[in-house]
Amino acid sequence: xxxxxxxxxxxxxxxxxxxxxxxGKKKETISIEDIKTDSFFFxxxxxxxxxxxxxxxxxxxxxxxxKSFIDGDLIPAIxxxxxxxxxxxxxxxxxxxxxxxxxxxxxxxxxxxxxxxYDGVIHDEQIKIAQExxxxxxxxxxxxxxxxxxxxxPEKFQTEIVKSAQNLSVLAxxxxxxxxxxxxxENSFFKINQQAxxxxxxxxxxxxxxxxxxxxxxxxxxxSGTGHKYWSSFPDEIQNQIQKIAKEINEILFxxxxxTPIKTFDIPVAGKLYSAQTLPLIxxxxxxxxxxxxxxxxxxxxxxxxxxxxxxxxxxxxxxxLNSNNSSSLGLHPIVYFYSKEGRFKTVSFLSIVDFVIExxxxxxxxxxxxxxERFEELILEYDYLFQ
Numbered sequence: 001x002x003x004x005x006x007x008x009x010x011x012x013x014x015x016x017x018x019x020x021x022x023x024g025k026k027k028e029t030i031s032i033e034d035i036k037t038d039s040f041f042f043x044x045x046x047x048x049x050x051x052x053x054x055x056x057x058x059x060x061x062x063x064x065x066x067k068s069f070i071d072g073d074l075i076p077a078i079x080x081x082x083x084x085x086x087x088x089x090x091x092x093x094x095x096x097x098x099x100x101x102x103x104x105x106x107x108x109x110x111x112x113x114x115x116x117x118y119d120g121v122i123h124d125e126q127i128k129i130a131q132e133x134x135x136x137x138x139x140x141x142x143x144x145x146x147x148x149x150x151x152x153x154p155e156k157f158q159t160e161i162v163k164s165a166q167n168l169s170v171l172a173x174x175x176x177x178x179x180x181x182x183x184x185x186e187n188s189f190f191k192i193n194q195q196a197x198x199x200x201x202x203x204x205x206x207x208x209x210x211x212x213x214x215x216x217x218x219x220x221x222x223x224s225g226t227g228h229k230y231w232s233s234f235p236d237e238i239q240n241q242i243q244k245i246a247k248e249i250n251e252i253l254f255x256x257x258x259x260t261p262i263k264t265f266d267i268p269v270a271g272k273l274y275s276a277q278t279l280p281l282i283x284x285x286x287x288x289x290x291x292x293x294x295x296x297x298x299x300x301x302x303x304x305x306x307x308x309x310x311x312x313x314x315x316x317x318x319x320x321x322l323n324s325n326n327s328s329s330l331g332l333h334p335i336v337y338f339y340s341k342e343g344r345f346k347t348v349s350f351l352s353i354v355d356f357v358i359e360x361x362x363x364x365x366x367x368x369x370x371x372x373x374e375r376f377e378e379l380i381l382e383y384d385y386l387f388q
Contacts, residue, residue, distance in 0.1 A: 004062050004133050005055040005109040005126050006098035008117030009037075010090060012228045013046040015083050015182055029172035030078060035100050037113060042101065046087045047094050048189060049230065050207040054098045059133045062099045062108075067141055069100060069171065070164045077174040079192065081185040091178050091185060092192045104144045108133040118226040124257065125274055202280040205294070212299050213307035214292050217315065218283040220246035220308075221253075222273075234305030242305065245312040252319040253282075262343040267334050269323050271345030281347050286311060288354055289318050321357050330357070330366075336377050 027041070034041040047054070057065075069075060078093035090097060102108045110122055110130035137143070142150075142161045150157035151165035178188050209215045216230045225243030232239065253270035270281060286292070290311050292299055302308050320326035323334065332338075338350045360366050369376070 002129055003055045003058050004102075004129055005053070005114075006057075006062075006095070006102050007054045007227065008109070008114040009098045009101045009105070009107060010045055010047050010054065010094055012049045012051060013087055013089070014049045014233075015046070015081075015087065015089050015185065026082070026177050027175055029174055030097075031172045032100070032104065032168045035097065035104050037101070037105050041088070044086065044088050045097070046089050048089055048091075048186070049228075050186070050189075050210050051090075051094060052203045052207060054094050057095055057099065059129070059136050062102065062133060063136050063140055065096060065099045066103045066137060069173070070141065070147075070167055072167055072171055075173055077176045079176045079178060079188070081178040081180075081188070083182070089185065091189050093173075096173070102133075103137060103141075106134070106143065106145070108137075117228075118223075121224065121226055123273065202283055206279070206283065209296055209299075211301035212296050213302040213311050214283070214286050214290060214296065214299060216242075216302060216308045217246070217311045218279075218286045220312070221249050221282050221286070221315070222278060224250040231305055231308060234308075238305035238309060241309055242312065245309070245316055249312065249316050249319050252316075252322075252324045258345075262339075265333070265335055267339070269319075269332075269334050269338060270350060271338070271347075277345075277347055281350070284347075284351055285354060286315055288351055289315050289358065318354060318358060321361070322354070330370075332357075336380055 030041070033039060036042060065075075075096065076093070078097060079091040081089045081091050083089060102111075105111060105113065107113050108130035110127045114122060114130075134143075138146075141147075142164065146157070147161055147165045147168065150161045151169070154162045154165075178185050206215050206218065210230060219227075219230050220242050223246075225246040229239065229243075231242045234242070250273075254268045254273040256266055256268060258268050258272045270285075271277070287294065300307075317328075320328050321330055323329060323332050332353065337353050338346060340346055360369050
């Protein structure tokens with residue numbers, strides 16, 4: 001089922017700093033007032049920079065959780081840790097907080113906060129999902145603005161909405177605190193999150209290697225240089241280059257958007273942008289092009305951004321080769337090389353052809369390939385399993 005993108009609602013921050021030892025009493029509960037984007041509490045909330053994207057819940061789960069909160073059902077505590085800088089980091093519960101924030105601030109991936117987060121560029125599919133999400137919530141629960149207004153003018157609203165408004169005046173989510181330094185907080189995060197919803201193997205790998213140049217490059221490509229900037233510590237000129245090259249690669253791979261069932265030959269090289277296979281596909285693509293194994297053997301953290309730029313340029317060069325407007329393009333048609341006869345994108349075929357093209361360049365056999373290309377493509381079309 002399609003997932004709702006709530007990633008913009010809680011910013012990320014690097015929390016590799018010590019614990020805040022302020023002896024004052026910490027907050028014990030979070031009320032609905034705390035979740036407004038202009039509240040002191042919510043302005044200070046952060047996700048660790050290694051937190052996966054907040055897009056694991058589908059529309060029904062988001063709606064069910066909001067309703068559960070309003071109905072006063074038992075909700076697991078939000079686990080927080082306070083850094084020396086004063087930020088309150090969500091160790092566990094970012095989806096819960098984000099779902100409530102989405103409702104309170106009417107932002108299901110297409111609102112003001114999301115637009116700022118993605119530099120004004122929000123994918124059509126994300127907008128569509130957000131609109132469907134809003135419609136479902138308004139039908140089952142009511143918008144936050146209506147519920148809020150019902151408390152002021154109960155005579156003008158249905159009894160159910162008035163009851164919800166009254167409940168919100170007393171409801172709150174319990175807060176638990178992690179005590180200790182940044183290392184303790186990070187260990188707590190991974191332990192808790194692996195016990196709850198298991199983090200995808202690729203996602204976990206990216207989180208743990210978040211400062212490696214190939215991980216930074218993969219993140220940048222997937223989001224077309226927008227969203228949380230894992231490269232924000234680099235000089236401005238480097239940041240701009242990363243965003244520009246990543247956007248160009250993203251366009252080569254994922255435009256035009258894939259419409260299913262396929263009714264046209266004008267389809268993207270790398271399948272559907274928002275799918276379960278996109279993240280591992282892009283990371284594998286980056287690694288294959290740059291001869292990096294999955295364990296990042298010999299790859300150091302990128303301190304200056306120059307290694308990330310080099311990796312992105314290598315990826316762009318191969319993307320140019322596959323199918324682009326660049327003079328080096330072979331114009332490999334996606335229908336022939338990367339999709340099955342039933343119209344399914346084939347990850348293995350894509351990566352095999354990438355490796356094949358790299359090898360052709362390496363041994364200087366591009367012209368030879370062009371000479372026999374017609375027969376080669378006939379074989380691919382005849383034997384659909386060739387690259388399986």
